[in-house]
Amino acid sequence: MKLAKICKQTLDALCKSDDLYNLSDIPENLKNHISICKQCSSYRNSLIDTIDLYKNYDITLDRNTQKKLLCNACNKLREDK
Amino acid sequence: MKQIDEEQELIKAAKKGDINAFNKLIKNYTQMIYSFSFKVCRNEEKAKSTLQDTLINVYKSLKTFDGKSKFSTWLYKVVTNNCLMLRRSEKTGRFISVDDIQIDSDSDHFISSAVDISSKETLNTELKEKLDEAIKKLPLKYRLVFILRDVEGLSIEETKNILNLSVPVIKSRLHRARNFLRNELKEYYEAS
Numbered sequence: 001m002k003l004a005k006i007c008k009q010t011l012d013a014l015c016k017s018d019d020l021y022n023l024s025d026i027p028e029n030l031k032n033h034i035s036i037c038k039q040c041s042s043y044r045n046s047l048i049d050t051i052d053l054y055k056n057y058d059i060t061l062d063r064n065t066q067k068k069l070l071c072n073a074c075n076k077l078r079e080d081k
Numbered sequence: 082m083k084q085i086d087e088e089q090e091l092i093k094a095a096k097k098g099d100i101n102a103f104n105k106l107i108k109n110y111t112q113m114i115y116s117f118s119f120k121v122c123r124n125e126e127k128a129k130s131t132l133q134d135t136l137i138n139v140y141k142s143l144k145t146f147d148g149k150s151k152f153s154t155w156l157y158k159v160v161t162n163n164c165l166m167l168r169r170s171e172k173t174g175r176f177i178s179v180d181d182i183q184i185d186s187d188s189d190h191f192i193s194s195a196v197d198i199s200s201k202e203t204l205n206t207e208l209k210e211k212l213d214e215a216i217k218k219l220p221l222k223y224r225l226v227f228i229l230r231d232v233e234g235l236s237i238e239e240t241k242n243i244l245n246l247s248v249p250v251i252k253s254r255l256h257r258a259r260n261f262l263r264n265e266l267k268e269y270y271e272a273s
Contacts, residue, residue: 073136
C-alpha cells in the first residue's frame with residue numbers, strides 16, 4: 001500500500017515531535033489530518049505506547065548495594081589521594 | 082532553594098577534595114545513574130559496574146563542572162561517556178543498522194495500538210525481554226538519544242549539550258529510533 005503524501009508528512013512529523021501528547025509542535029493541517037485519519041492516529045498512539053513501555057521499565061538498586069558501591073568508590077578515591 | 086544551596090556547598094567542598102562532601106552529594110544521584118546505565122546497556126551487572134566507574138569519574142572531573150547547567154544534566158554527560166567507553170571496550174556487539182529504515186515503506190506502519198499502558202502496569206518478563214531485545218538492536222547513538230529525550234524526558238537543549246550534537250541530528254536520530262522500536266514491537270501490539 002502506497003502512503004498518501006499527507007500521511008508520510010504526518011509520520012515524519014510525529015517521529016520528530018517533542019510533544020506527542022498535545023501535538024503542540026505539529027502543523028495545523030497535519031493535526032487536522034491525525035484527527036480524521038485512523039491510520040495516522042493509530043501510528044501516533046503506538047509511538048506513545050512504545051515510549052511509555054520503556055518509561056515504565058525501570059530498575060531499582062537496593063539500598064545495601066547502593067551503599068556498598070558508594071563506599072567502595074569513596075575508599076578507592078581515598079587510596080588514590 | 083535550601084536544597085540547591087546545600088548542593089552548591091557540597092559541590093564546592095567536593096571540588097576541593099572533600100570526599101565526605103562528595104559522598105553526601107552523590108548519594109542522591111546513585112539511583113539515577115544506575116537506572117540510566119541500565120536503560121542504556123540493559124544488563125544489571127554492567128549497570129553496577131558503570132555506576133562504580135561513574136562515581137569515580139564524577140569526583141575526578143568535578144573540576145570541569147562550571148555550574149552553567151544543572152548538576153544532574155552534567156551527570157548524565159559523565160554517565161553517557163562511561164557507557165560509551167564501556168561499549169568501545171567490549172567491541173563485541175553486533176547491531177543492525179537503522180540507517181536504511183524508510184519511514185514510507187508500506188502499511189506496516191499502520192498497526193493497531195490497543196495496548197493499555199498505565200503507569201502502574203507491571204511489565205511481565207516476556208515483555209521485558211522483548212523490550213530489551215528490541216532496544217539492544219538499536220545502535221548506541223540512536224539508543225542514547227531515545228533514552229535521554231523520550232525516557233528520561235530531558236529537553237532537546239540538554240540532550241544537545243550531553244551528546245555534543247546539533248538539534249537536526251538529534252531530531253533525525255530520535256525519528257529513526259522511535260520508528261525502529263515501534264516496528265520491533267509491532268508483534269506485541271498486534272497480539273494485544
